[in-house]
Amino acid sequence: MALVKYNPLRELRSMQEQMNKLLNVSWNHDVSGEDMRDGIWQPAVDIFETADSIVIKAEVPDVDQKDIDVRIEDNTLTIRGERRHDDEVKKENYHRIERYFGTFQRSFSLPTTVDQENVAAACERGVLTVTLPKKEETKPKQINIAVK
Numbered sequence: 001m002a003l004v005k006y007n008p009l010r011e012l013r014s015m016q017e018q019m020n021k022l023l024n025v026s027w028n029h030d031v032s033g034e035d036m037r038d039g040i041w042q043p044a045v046d047i048f049e050t051a052d053s054i055v056i057k058a059e060v061p062d063v064d065q066k067d068i069d070v071r072i073e074d075n076t077l078t079i080r081g082e083r084r085h086d087d088e089v090k091k092e093n094y095h096r097i098e099r100y101f102g103t104f105q106r107s108f109s110l111p112t113t114v115d116q117e118n119v120a121a122a123c124e125r126g127v128l129t130v131t132l133p134k135k136e137e138t139k140p141k142q143i144n145i146a147v148k
Helices: 008-027
Strands: 045-049 053-059 068-073 076-083 102-109 120-124 127-133
Antiparallel strands (some): 068 076
């Protein structure tokens, strides 16, 4: 038989996870038991940097491009949108609904190195890609060394 070291925090974490699940259930349903999932989801994002730009990729499956708004105000990039529920299938015909629907919003503070005039956004295969080019003076420059 293997010995397992006692970890008192394991039980505390388990209790916290159970409480989080309980609170999520209570916040996602109203008194009648109907799902209240509008406005409680946020698309997952990846943010990375290249030599020329900062790139933000957001997962927005089943969101029409016309329902996505990308804007910059006061050095803050804001992505807003809405994923609409498919009304072709009646609610009573579903066996399970696990995806969230409704509006979402994500905001990101931008560094001063971003060229806000040349920001580009594209959506392909359910992934919104926002490319934030760096200003020319902030890009690293190679300095050649003269040999004498």
